[in-house]
Amino acid sequence: MNIDLSRRGFLKLAGAGVAATSLGAMGFGKAEAAELAHVRDFKLAQTTETRNTCPYCSVACGIIIYARPDDTGARRVVHIEGDADHPTNRGTLCPKGAALKDFVNAETRLTEPMVRRPGSDRFEPISWDEALDRIARAIKDDRDANFLATNELGVPVNRWTTTGFLAASATTNETAWLTYKVVRSMGIVGFDNQARV
Amino acid sequence: MTNSWTDIKNTDLVIVMGGNAAEAHPCGFKWVTEAKHHRGAKLIVVDPRFTRTASVSDYYAPIRPGTDIAFLMGLIRYMIENDRVQWEYVKAFTNASFLVKEEFGWSDGLFTGYDEEKRDYDKSSWDYQIGPDGYMLTDPTLQHPRCVWNLLKAHVDVYTPEMVERITGTPQDRFLKIAEMIGECSSPTKTMTSMYALGWTQHSKGAQNIRGMAMLQLILGNIGVPGGGMNALRGHSNIQGLTDLGLMSNLIPGYLNIPTEKEPDWATYMKSRAFKPLLPGQTSYWQNYPKFMVSFMKSMWGEAAQKDNDWAYHYLPKLDVPAYDMLRMFELMDQGRVNLYFCQGFNPLLALANRNKNTSALSKLKMLVVMDPLETETARFWENHGAYNDVDTASIQTEVIQLPTSCFAEDEGALVNSGRWLQWHWKASDMPGQAKYDTWIMAQIFLRVRELYRKEGGAFPDPILNLTWDYADEHEPSPDELAREMNGRALADVYDLADKTKLLTAAGRQVKSFAELRDDGTTASGCWIYSGSYNEDGNNMARRDNSDPSGMGVYSNWTWSWPLNRRTLYNRASADLQGQPWDPSRPIIAWNGERWEGNDIPDISPTAKPGEVMPFIMNQEGVSRLFSRGMMRDGPFPTHMEPFESPVQNVFNDRMRGNPVARVFASDVEKMGTSDEFPFVATSYRLTEHFHYWTKHNKVNATLQPEFFVEISEQLAAEKGIERGGRVRVWSKRGEVWAKALVTKRIKPMICDGKTVHVVGIPLHWGFVGAAKKGWGPNSLTPFVGDANIETPEFKAFLVNIEPAVGEAVS
Amino acid sequence: MTIAPNMDSPRTATANPPTHPVPPNLGQAHVVRSSAGGPVAENPQPLTEVAKLIDVSKCIGCKACQSACIEWNDTQPEVGVNVGVYENPHDLTPEMFTLMRFTEYDNPDTGDFEWLIRKDGCMHCAEPGCLKACPAPGAIVQYSNGIVDFIHENCIGCGYCVSGCPFNIPRISQKTHVAQKCTLCSDRVAVGQGPACAKACPTHAITFGTKEDMTALAAERVEDLKSRGYDNAGLYDPAGVGGTHVMYVLHHNDKPQIYDGLPEDPKISDVVRNWKGPAKPVGIAAVGLAAIGAAAMALFHRGNSVSQEDEAEARELVQEELRGAPVERPHDKGSA
């Protein structure tokens, strides 16, 4: 090993110290060009908007549901936001309303009719037809067996107490009215809704 | 709500008592902050806990759960004693001057006519003195010792500030400060609004809590005026609608009622309902009852309902008990007397009092049908989830059918908000998987049952076979068709009753409003109060004009409000005897010499002269009732009653437990705890991060409030050696739960009747399905007893015990 | 009655969001500051300064802002546990850009209990400590409307911004290894919308508009609060960081720290200033000069070299030390 060699070696090493500056100058900066400032793409572009009402409390805030078709072509909710035109909520929403999208798309949404047989420890799928036929048959049998036409005084009372119906608290008036008609026409008196709880 | 959410901005003072508006109705509470910001309004909160509503209040006072009546009667006493009374209003618009029967009285916490055996009152003495002319006797000078005003004065006399403190635990100075603030609103130009919710209803005397405040509001002249009223903040988005539509055992849409066995025929039924006015010249709106009832029968059974068959009156069931409410049904279920039960978007396992009883009751059903967009604990009541639902699955013989339904985003129709606005909404997305509309499901069930009856015959098939079902697609009745059906239509040409030649609505067309309904079978209407919501002008519930010319938050052209698009009930009372607004700066309607005009639809015939016709046309008296006669089971005046489970005895009568006339089933009596075993008062409530038992399915809300906890004071925590964030066991006579402990300054011990009372706050929202951590609802602990009048369970005041939990959480 | 959105100075929920594509009115052309000498606009397009006003006296702690923030930004915070407090999550996280902080306060002056609730999140400082501390060019930018935004493609996840921030706001994602914080919904502001939290806020405790308007609104609120006995009510717009584009109306502006430690006089730490200030050029200079000096000397100074005399001396010394005995041949290493 001689001086010349070591001199070159020196350049190599000592150079490294200065390299920093020079490299920067030599344009590595450009190689690493910074992404230009930009904001996130506006995610509601190309969605359909639909006026709706929050299903939770009775303030009944106006909401706008933004939806977009999924791969199967079915329209899915991508975002929900308060309706600025609504006189009551003026576009605002509470922590529940603001998160409605994840209620609609909850993992625990029901997607098919299920039946749990007596004593069984699981739900098993059942077709709509079979489910509805079982229900209709159960109604008919119980009504025929327990319908009370008259009371002990012979007064016609036409009531049926061995079957009960709990109506919801968030279904539409239209659903409620149809439910009322069906339940009343059968003489069910054990009829209630969620007004109290 | 007598007023609307947006009307709250017109108020000068908000009292939130028996509710927690900021947490349970945040966007409605906006109008309180608006009133504070723009009108300088003040906010008072009276609550056992320092809630998030209290955090923005101007004044807060604590109160022992279940003692609101004492507080309210104390306030009324203060108003009378300090002349904080809107006299003109009280004299003209209330029954203050009416004379009451000599026999009526109150002693030992009980009114006259109590029968301990029957646990009921003989109410015959709770009535006015009626003169020979059939109208009641009055003393406009309010001098007569038997006039309502003097009886009220005597009744509230016992509720001195000292007594209020003794019963409620509210320090006198706080009580008096609040009384003073409220007193200012007796001025005709100052208004207070009351915002309450289940904090008042979920008691064995819930209805009386509300009456207490209603009476105070009448004394201050605050009913019917902008920024005033009694505002019940309904809990769910359409519970107002379901109540309007009478989805209850004893109701017919529009607050008509199902007959009882004592009304075997149409005539008897009608006799007890078409009320006669008790004042000369007064209108009693219920005189139209037959028109609404016949139109309802026609819309149900069409051709099958004819005059000669009493409009098919026999198709209606007749009740043998006041109501087959939810509590009664579960009691019957538990006795094995119910076989088949339907839950449509309802989760009774967690929603109804005494969870253990619910489980045992459901286990005795033959079949349970659940229709819901989401998993519910009820649908899985048979599934073992360790301590969270410790059941013996194999021994449960109930067949459960779970049907997936649409949710709000996927369907179309109207929801009724707390302010009675019917707001239409539209379908935004498609249902997941095989989910179906509830309307489709109900139609399928009905059509199948009808088919079975057609084929096989069976028990009294007529009401089923003849039910009107004239929908374009009988399998899928459309929201549009159903809405039109509720509004009602003319079956034959409808003429003006005054001028028989004047055609109002031609046969087959939608009626304009319930004014066109007839009792001769020429009109059909499913729900008279909704008449006008969908007439020939189209679907008024879908209107979206948010202009507000008066600037008073009326929004008359935004959707539609019942009745007749009226936004403020009793608004006639917002004007004085001459028909001029009490507060000229806040006019809603005024008498222009010929008719009523203004920003809102008058709640009276537009031509009814002020002074001649009184404002409260739904009452026979034409005026409001400080004394409610026999209309409530537990008294014409509110009187202090302890909760069924209470740390102290009733100061008026130590033998009295809870509400003396509330219905208690034998099986539940031994399930009542006493304060020596369960020393602490528990109360249940919602948290703003969650909605009932739904949002625990929502990842976001589960994140914001992930796990079941109970709130206790630092003092109780110290006493029991409980650490913040530690696990505790809370148990009552009916069950036990484990929870995290949230130790806070926001709950402080109270001194009631010389005794230190600790409150344990128990939020609902957790169960064993969903995205949040598994937990329990308060109903594992709550008593199975309801309000004496409407059977709302006593969720807000009961007894528990608490201790640090040993061992780890089981899940 | 919807008011048309003003692209230049958007307000809270005056209009519903557009669903048609709208060119964003916020981007490189509006960059006035960029971290570590990142690209700034030649002459930045001026925008009206915006601000979010948080009126603590109107806030009901409902967490709608948190909810709206999660939904709009599609972050997915984990479902945690309850530890005996109302804060959930328990702190800001890379998935939770804003957080309600609750303080139970016994007011010594009035003897009354107060529940102080403050919405925590990025203050969008006029002089952002995060931007100053950031070593990655263009990873943190400040737009001419005052919004301080992170450009994640440029972020290296070093966490310097966390040390730079006087309010302890940014959080580093352990999944993506980039810094996260409130963007003031720059994507919404860019199309004339207010931030998601401001739109959601049920009581309008959060409002959004021009800084001018928000300051005026604050004055109105302060007046109202003083009329209710809050003599020290005031606007929190700390000068130490040149003012902020997220401001608070506080009932107790004299002691901000009672609101869960809101800094009384926040400013960029002197340590950070020196580290990012003098330390760098001096360091570079020192190293540069030393290197160059050394190089020069080593190359051109003749150095300290060993002479033949030295070699001879060495041999002598070694022999001398080994003297007196047959010289032990050192076993040879390598060829001589």
Add this chain to the structure above:
Amino acid sequence: MVERKFSEPTDEIVQLEPVEVRRYIAFTRWNHWFTAICFIVLMLSGFAFFHPSLYGLTALFGGGQTTRWLHPFVGIALTVSFLGMFFQLVHLNIIRREDLVWTANIKDVITGHEERLPELGKYNFGQKTVFWGMFWLILALLITGIMMWYQYFPHLVSIETRRIAIFVHSVSAVLIVLVFILHIFAALWTRGTLRAMTRGTVTGGWSWRHHRKWLRELARRQRTKPAE
């Protein structure tokens, strides 16, 4: 056997004609070069974050993100490697009296009048300074570096402490680079030094000139005992 005060057991005179002395065994040399490579990587990646104008250096490592995670790991590697050197060399780097005299006459060192200086052992004060400078600075960089290591220790210290840590880290970095430069400079300026770390041996002349005590001791150690 002669007492060993100024030399490593592995040091020895490996050749007499001309005199050639082994200064470092292969292990030490590898250890040194590995440390050196780590140091250079750290220096370059560290510079990238030290000043915006040097950020481009991240390109050498495949971008900012990689540089960010690479730097601390290399830091650990260097520490471990350096400790290896440390324990091999520490005892001959203890400061001794003659070092002070040597330092006092540093002028003669620069002007090359070493005959005017006391005889030295294996290391002179300059070399010892580099040794200890490296040691303390690496220690400081290690400790502050861990405090700054967000990926693994996000909550190790308070933000205020981390600010100081970052500051100390940057200053130490500058200092250690200066030491590094001094090290290389000295190695080259003092001709004939570099081969000690390449081939492992130095010439007798070099030893005699710069580390005479060391050379003398090695020779004595290799002298055989006189017969009885």
